[in-house]
Structures are given as structure tokens and as C-alpha cells.
Amino acid sequence: MDFTEVPVSDQGKGKKKKNKKTKKQKVSEEGEARGDDIDTKDGVKMERTEPVTVFPPTFSVSEIKNKQRRHLMFMKLKQDKRKQKIMLKKKKKKEREALGDKAPPKEVPKTIENQRVYDETTVDPDDEEVKFDEETDEFAAYFNRLTNPKVLITTSDRPRGRTVRFCEQLATVIPNAHVYYRRGLALKRIIPQCIARDFTYLMVINEDRKMPNGLVLCHLPDGPTAHFKVSSVRLRKEIKRRGKDPTAHHPEVILNNFSTRLGHSIGRLFAALFPQDPHFVGRQVATFHNQRDFIFFRFHRYIFKNEKKVGIRELGPRFTLKLRSLQKGTFDSKFGEYEWVLKRHEMDSCRRKFQL
Amino acid sequence: PAAVMSVMDAWLGAETGLLKGVSVSRKQAVNFSSSSCLDRAQEVRALSWAGPGETELLVGSADGLVRTFSAEKGTFTSSRRCGEPHEGCFSGLHALGSALVTCTEKGAVRVWKEHSDVPVTEVRAGEHVHRMRQSPVAPHRVATGGKETPVKIWDLENPDKPMFTAKNLRDTWLDLRQPHWVRDMAFIPGTDRLVSCTGYHQVHVYDPSSPQRRPVLEAVFGEYPLTALSLPVDGHTVAVANTQGQMALLDLRKGLVCGVLKGASGSVRALQCHMTLPLIASCGLDRHLRIHSLQDRKLQHKV
Numbered sequence: 001m002d003f004t005e006v007p008v009s010d011q012g013k014g015k016k017k018k019n020k021k022t023k024k025q026k027v028s029e030e031g032e033a034r035g036d037d038i039d040t041k042d043g044v045k046m047e048r049t050e051p052v053t054v055f056p057p058t059f060s061v062s063e064i065k066n067k068q069r070r071h072l073m074f075m076k077l078k079q080d081k082r083k084q085k086i087m088l089k090k091k092k093k094k095e096r097e098a099l100g101d102k103a104p105p106k107e108v109p110k111t112i113e114n115q116r117v118y119d120e121t122t123v124d125p126d127d128e129e130v131k132f133d134e135e136t137d138e139f140a141a142y143f144n145r146l147t148n149p150k151v152l153i154t155t156s157d158r159p160r161g162r163t164v165r166f167c168e169q170l171a172t173v174i175p176n177a178h179v180y181y182r183r184g185l186a187l188k189r190i191i192p193q194c195i196a197r198d199f200t201y202l203m204v205i206n207e208d209r210k211m212p213n214g215l216v217l218c219h220l221p222d223g224p225t226a227h228f229k230v231s232s233v234r235l236r237k238e239i240k241r242r243g244k245d246p247t248a249h250h251p252e253v254i255l256n257n258f259s260t261r262l263g264h265s266i267g268r269l270f271a272a273l274f275p276q277d278p279h280f281v282g283r284q285v286a287t288f289h290n291q292r293d294f295i296f297f298r299f300h301r302y303i304f305k306n307e308k309k310v311g312i313r314e315l316g317p318r319f320t321l322k323l324r325s326l327q328k329g330t331f332d333s334k335f336g337e338y339e340w341v342l343k344r345h346e347m348d349s350c351r352r353k354f355q356l
Numbered sequence: 357p358a359a360v361m362s363v364m365d366a367w368l369g370a371e372t373g374l375l376k377g378v379s380v381s382r383k384q385a386v387n388f389s390s391s392s393c394l395d396r397a398q399e400v401r402a403l404s405w406a407g408p409g410e411t412e413l414l415v416g417s418a419d420g421l422v423r424t425f426s427a428e429k430g431t432f433t434s435s436r437r438c439g440e441p442h443e444g445c446f447s448g449l450h451a452l453g454s455a456l457v458t459c460t461e462k463g464a465v466r467v468w469k470e471h472s473d474v475p476v477t478e479v480r481a482g483e484h485v486h487r488m489r490q491s492p493v494a495p496h497r498v499a500t501g502g503k504e505t506p507v508k509i510w511d512l513e514n515p516d517k518p519m520f521t522a523k524n525l526r527d528t529w530l531d532l533r534q535p536h537w538v539r540d541m542a543f544i545p546g547t548d549r550l551v552s553c554t555g556y557h558q559v560h561v562y563d564p565s566s567p568q569r570r571p572v573l574e575a576v577f578g579e580y581p582l583t584a585l586s587l588p589v590d591g592h593t594v595a596v597a598n599t600q601g602q603m604a605l606l607d608l609r610k611g612l613v614c615g616v617l618k619g620a621s622g623s624v625r626a627l628q629c630h631m632t633l634p635l636i637a638s639c640g641l642d643r644h645l646r647i648h649s650l651q652d653r654k655l656q657h658k659v
Binding site: 120121261326328334335336337338339340341343346347 | 555580581583599600601618621622623641642643644
């Protein structure tokens with residue numbers, strides 16, 4: 001290549017016609033040279049891998065050097081692919097219609113949820129042992145209507161920004177909730193005072209760089225304590241198409257997909273946050289939806305438009321929780337006994353295994 | 357929950373007062389009490405073998421009842437009252453010939469003869485006794501220990517004075533007293549040494565035959581309180597478990613971790629090694645019984 005370029009620069013100072021000619025020549029020369037090169041290369045390769053030779057010159061769009069041309073070709077490629085896909089779909093649909101009733105049933109897409117590894121502790125609703133266990137656990141007083149929930153919401157020390165607003169909005173969602181400033185107090189000291197004042201829940205929201213990132217939910221007087229990771233918090237202001245502010249009516253609670261024994265305990269923990277008799281006049285509903293071990297919280301107001309249609313309007317806030325640990329007894333991170341701890345890498349080595 | 361192992365099968369006591377027999381080969385747990393008469397007050401606190409050749413099981417429940425369960429017949433044969441509920445739950449229960457040794461959390465070690473309601477001997481082992489264990493070689497020798505109560509070895513035939521009382525650790529370099537919290541202990545068979553694990557994640561080995569009353573070896577495992585301990589057959593390792601469900605084998609000669617047993621996801625309440633085979637069973641708050649092999653440290657069974 002160097003050799004062919006050198007004469008061009010020499011000649012290209014005044015004689016344009018010549019220059020063009022030489023260029024043409026050069027190109028042809030180059031082409032020949034390239035062809036030769038390729039041939040030789042092929043020859044070498046052929047010798048090396050004789051039985052597996054596959055050489056339709058593989059053309060890939062990314063090899064085109066001109067950007068505009070590359071883009072054009074790429075768009076064409078994409079269009080072709082799309083056309084093929086649509087054709088295939090149409091063909092399948094026609095076949096289906098032709099077969100009529102005898103058509104094979106539609107395939108259900110494989111998701112990691114419906115491929116879930118069976119958990120031994122999945123609760124059977126008529127298991128007497130579990131029933132007894134749940135009837136006598138720490139939430140028994142609430143479910144036997146002996147106590148009414150009273151929730152204390154506090155934060156980590158010196159809350160800033162969104163955490164404060166998040167606390168305030170949580171307090172409007174949960175009836176009978178009181179927000180207090182932490183004032184640098186230790187949780188272990190707060191707990192006896194809460195018990196003395198008949199609180200049934202202590203909720204601590206931890207923050208990192210002004211963003212809420214942790215939630216400690218401690219059932220009083222004798223546990224259990226759950227520690228959650230909080231993510232994707234959206235406050236009321238940030239929710240599109242939100243309704244008016246919630247009213248003070250007791251909301252209904254929906255708990256979805258808490259199927260294992262651990263899930264049941266977590267579900268009961270959430271259920272006991274809210275008073276037992278919802279005010280249906282308020283038409284408000286709080287949802288804890290568990291999917292792939294993430295718990296999604298949403299707060300809606302619904303309205304029956306007619307017998308079949310229901311309209312919902314989100315009131316906010318919305319957030320996602322992930323269980324980190326469940327501890328027996330009240331908050332004691334050092335000497336408490338853990339019922340369940342999330343062990344990363346050990347537990348999530350199988351993506352189809354879920355704990356809740 | 358508490359666990360005792362027999363030949364490849366395990367017996368478990370639950371917090372709800374159930375006694376469960378687990379068949380490992382069939383992967384099933386069978387309840388041996390009627391589920392209609394469940395009571396949280398009858399929470400199983402201690403389990404122990406009694407009678408010749410592991411035929412009877414002693415079940416100590418939280419309200420002070422000791423029930424005898426016949427493993428052959430599969431029924432409870434008798435029950436007797438050993439102590440009042442207000443004296444605390446059982447922290448240890450062992451058979452001594454035909455008699456019974458019980459220990460409550462308030463620290464009363466008592467020997468009960470058959471068919472009598474009055475204890476023959478009574479020993480005060482201090483407040484907050486967390487565990488009492490019996491020596492496998494000399495059954496009349498028991499060890500106790502708990503929160504702020506050092507390890508003591510008692511000879512029940514001579515109950516006036518403990519045979520050995522451990523001394524607390526040396527003060528720190530700031531002259532601060534080290535806290536003391538024994539959670540479990542075991543006699544090392546073949547020697548008269550004793551190994552204990554503490555709530556401050558240490559494992560201590562005491563040697564009553566030497567003049568030193570402080571531990572002769574200290575090992576540290578993890579960051580969370582150790583709850584249970586068990587000695588495998590080979591004699592120079594000890595298996596410990598903590599409140600986060602981490603289990604490990606520690607070498608008793610150098611105090612190093614030999615291997616970790618994975619799988620448990622919650623606090624381990626009881627560990628038990630098999631008498632002859634290299635197997636270890638663990639159970640705890642995560643509602644699973646796990647049996648690990650000690651040789652390759654793999655999880656063998658999970659029920």
C-alpha cells in the first residue's frame with residue numbers, strides 16, 4: 001500500500017487528469033492486490049483446515065466503514081428481520097385458524113416465577129400444626145381482637161429531605177400512627193418506653209444520602225423484628241395521575257403471594273399494622289404484593305363504576321421492600337436470635353428459588 | 357427446638373410442645389403428640405436419652421413437666437413434675453441410672469429418684485444457667501454455666517462444692533472486666549477437658565486437671581453469639597453454630613476453623629453429632645432439620 005501511495009503524492013501537484021488516471025490505476029492495482037492477498041490467505045487457510053472449510057465471505061454490517069452507509073444497511077437489515085418475524089407470526093396464526101379447535105394450546109411463557117423451585121415450607125391451609133402455631137404466636141392478640149394497633153414511626157438520627165416527607169406520608173397511610181423525631185435515642189431504650197405507652201409497632205426508617213433505604217419493623221411487646229431494604233420510593237408528589245390526599249378511614253389490606261411459612265409470618269406482620277375493621281366508606285386499599293421476594297406497596301382508592309368495572313386511583317406513596325432478616329424478639333441486632341437471615345450468594349445461587 | 361439423634365433418625369422437640377420423629381430415608385417428620393392438646397406452655401426445652409440402649413426419651417417441657425417417651429412403643433409412658441414453672445425452664449435434663457438430673461434456668465440442679473416428689477440432692481449453680489451437660493464417661497458429673505456464671509463441674513455424689521470452677525478471662529489492657537456468658541458446653545471424651553462456647557463468639561477449652569483455671573485455649577468464630585456446640589467422633593474438632601445460622605468446625609488443638617457447614621438460614625438451637633458416623637444434625641428457628649456430613653461438609657438431608 002505504501003508503495004502505491006507514494007507515486008500519487010509525487011504526481012498530484014498539477015496534473016489532475018493524470019492524477020485521476022493514476023488513481024484509477026491504483027484502484028485497479030489495489031483491487032488486484034487485494035484479490036491476490038485474499039486468495040493467498042484463503043489458500044493458507046484452506047491448507048490448514050481443509051475438512052471444515054466454510055467460506056461464503058461473511059458479510060457483517062459493522063465492517064462497513066462509511067458511517068451513513070453502515071447506518072442505512074443496518075436499518076435495512078432490521079427491517080428485513082422484522083418482516084420475517086411478522087411473516088412467521090402470520091403463518092402460525094393461519095395454521096392455528098386452519099386447525100380450528102384441534103390447534104395445540106398456546107404455550108405459556110417460561111418465567112422464573114412459574115418455574116419456581118418447590119419450597120418445603122409452603123403452607124397448606126389445612127395443616128393443623130401451622131394453624132396452631134399461628135394461633136398462638138406473637139400476633140395472636142391482634143388477630144383475636146384483643147389489641148388495636150398503634151404505630152410509632154421514627155427515623156434514623158437527623159432525617160433530611162425525602163425521608164421526613166416519606167415518614168409523614170406513611171403516617172397518613174397507617175391509621176393511628178405517630179411520627180416522632182428520633183432525638184438521638186437508642187432503639188433499645190425507645191422500645192421499653194413504647195411498650196409502656198401501649199404501642200404495638202415501632203417503625204424505623206433509615207436513610208442514606210437523604211434517601212430512605214432501610215426499614216426496621218418491630219412488633220411490640222415481644223417481637224418479631226423484620227429488617228427490610230427500601231428502594232424506589234416515590235412520594236405523592238412524584239406520582240402521575242394521583243388522587244386527592246387519603247382520608248382518615250381505615251384502609252383495607254391486600255396481601256398477595258405470601259405462600260411459605262416465612263412469607264406467612266411476614267404477611268401477618270404487615271396485616272397487624274392496620275386496624276382490623278376497614279372502613280369501606282373510605283374505599284381505600286393498601287396492597288402488599290410479593291413478587292420474586294420483593295414486596296411492592298401501593299395505596300389506592302377504588303370506585304365501582306358499574307357491576308363489572310372498577311376504577312382505581314393511586315394515592316401514594318409507593319415503595320418496594322426486600323426482606324433482609326427476621327429476628328425473634330424485639331430489636332437486638334447483636335445478641336438477638338435470627339429466625340431468618342438473607343445470605344447472599346448462598347441463597348440466590350438458584351434464581352428460581354424464592355423465600356417468601 | 358432441641359434435637360437428639362439415634363441411628364440415622366432424629367428426634368425433635370418443637371416450641372409448640374410437639375415431639376417429632378424424623379425419618380431421614382423417607383424425608384418425613386411424624387408428630388408423636390396429638391395436635392389437639394397443643395400448648396405453648398409445654399414448649400420442649402430439653403431432650404435426653406434414658407434407659408438401656410436408647411429406648412426411652414426424656415422430654416422436658418417449659419412448665420416443669422418431664423415426660424418419658426418410649427421410642428419402641430411410640431407413646432408417652434409416664435410424666436412427672438420436676439420443679440415449678442416459676443423456677444424457670446429446663447436448661448438441662450439427663451438420666452442418671454434410674455434417677456433424673458434436671459437443671460433450671462434459675463440455677464437449681466436437682467437429682468430426682470424414681471417415684472418420689474422430693475429431690476434427693478439440690479445444688480445451686482448460680483443465676484441464669486444456660487446449659488447443663490453430663491459427662492459421658494462419669495455420668496454423675498455434670499457441668500453448668502450461663503450468663504455471668506462461670507463453668508462449674510459438679511460431682512453429684514458430693515454436691516457441697518463444685519469440683520472445678522472456671523475463672524473469668526483476664527481483664528483487658530484497659531483493666532476492664534470481660535463479660536461472661538456461657539451458652540453451651542461439652543466434655544471432651546477421653547480426656548477430662550471441657551469445651552464451652554460463649555455469647556461473645558468465643559470457644560473456650562478448660563482443663564480441670566491442670567492448675568490453670570482460666571481457659572487453656574481460646575478460639576473466636578464469627579461475630580454473632582454462639583448458641584450450640586457438639587463434639588464429633590474424631591475427638592479433635594468441635595462443631596459450633598451461631599444465631600445467624602453459621603456453623604463451623606473448629607480445631608481444638610490450634611483453635612482454627614477447619615470448615616464451614618452451610619445451609620442454615622436462622623439461629624441454630626441445637627447441634628448433635630452422631631455417635632459413630634461422621635454426621636451432624638442441626639435444627640433451629642428456621643424450621644428445618646439439616647444433616648451434614650463431616651467429611652466433605654456437604655448437606656446430606658434437609659427435612
